[in-house]
Every structure is written in structure tokens, then in C-alpha cells.
Amino acid sequence: MRSLFSVTLLLFLVLTLGAEANRRPKGQKGKHDKSRPASECSSAETQYGKCVPEHGDCGDGLREATCKDRTDKIPCRIPCNWKKDISDCKYKFGPWGSCDAATNTKSRSGTLKRALFNAECQTTVKVSKPCSPKVKKARGEKKSN
Template sequence: MSDPTVQRNKMRGLFSTVVVLLVALMMVTTDAGKNKKEKGKGAKGGPSDCAEWRYGNCVPNNGDCGVGVREGTCNEQTRKLKCKVPCNWKKEFGADCKYRFGSWGECDTASGTKNRSGTLKKALYNAECKPTISVSKPCPAKTKTKTKGKKGRGKEN
């Protein structure tokens, strides 16, 4: 059997090595975390010394709707944010203005349309939105009436 003092010294050496490795690992991961935060600072919308960002409209990559990019500026800084224009948006009041609408009104037989109004619920990205809007759509075609007779499957006697 080996001497207990030799075993104790070996354990202390092993323990010291493990502690040094843990401290080194903590330092490396802390530095990696700082670098990651600094990289995303300007592009992703992280903390900035600028207080009032101004954003433009969302510009779809293809066509009138879908995924696109919104550009923001503040002083001499710019950032680009991913955005999406819904394909059912109404161009009259924009995709960044969200409204709460009431029920559709009665059909106006003179114009063949029915109307409803909406009040501004939310303006995204400091968009300039009208406080109230009115929209219209064509009245439905003639209403179908159900027949009251029964449909039989065979000859009636």
C-alpha cells in the first residue's frame, strides 16, 4: 500500500487542476456571451443610445404582400427589421394601422354597397393613422330562399 501523505498530495494536485480548469472555462464562456451581445447590438434592435427610432413602412420582398423588411433610422444609425404584410390588408389605411370595426350597416340600394366604420386600436411602429375610417363592400346578390316542400326519394301516390 502507498503512503497516505502521497495520496493526499495527489488529490490536492488533482483538485487544484480541476479548480483552475473551471475558472478558465467560466472566463471563456463569459467573454463569448459578451461578444454575442455586441454583434447583435445594432442590427437586431438591442440596446442603443438612440431614444427615438423612426420606422418606415414594411416593404414586401415580392409583390404586394408577404415577408419583407422595415427600415428604421435614428440620428445616423439605421437598422432593418423583418416584417410581414398580410395578404388581406387594405391599402387605404395601411398594414401598420389596426382598427376595431363595428357591424356592417344596411345595404344602400342606390349605391349597391354597405358600410362600416372603425376606430383606431393600435398604430404599429409610430405609423401615421387616421383616428376613424370607413370601409364599404358590395351588397350580396339576391338572397336565396329555401323551398318549403319535401324532397321525396320515390314516386308519390
């Protein structure tokens, strides 16, 4: 009986230590390891390529960073709800316009806030999406029976 208890305890310790070793450090949840050697190039001297997702057209991926004669692949991420052609440019968008009945779309424009990774960005962009089929009610408006 004692040997069975000892073996069970030993097995429990091994499994616990193995699970602890596989766990990521706190604060690193879902992030790539950024412990790569420091480059002698500044970010202004480095040329960055487009982010290429590993699977599909969004999510975690890699981009090339070239400086002098060295090219590294660095981790990047394309949000799944972001427009692909402006992914390295960040814009400040206004409110959505009214629905255009002819095309059944509504649009809004945005002005450039900042360009990531030395990207070539348009100063203003216009995006559109299909109109919602539901009509939203104003606050305080009650259902009529």
C-alpha cells in the same frame, strides 16, 4: 452483401442528419430570425418606414428603422386581406351596414385601437365592400319546396 448494407446505412445517416440540420428550431415556423444586435435606441426614438412586401402587394417584406445615424431593415408582414393605406394602424370595427342599392356596397367604420411603429393614423376610418349577391337566411328558417 455486408458492404452494401453498410453503405446503405451510412447513406441513410447522412441524409437524416442533413435534413435535421436544415430544419428550423421549434417555435420558429415561418418567422424571421430576430437575432440582430441590440440597439441603443428605444422604440420611441426610432422612426419606422412603411412595410414594403418582397413580392406583390402583401406578404413578408422589410421596413426601414432609423435611429440617430443608423438605418436597419427589419422584417415585417402585410396580411393579404388588409387595407394597404391603414396597414400600420389597428382599428376596432363595428358591424357591416345594410346594402346601399345605388352603389351596391355596404360599409362600416372603425375607431383607432393602436398605431404600430409610430405610424400617423386617422382616428376613425370607413371601409366598404361590394354587397353579397346571396340573401342570407335567418337561423331556423327552412327551405321551401
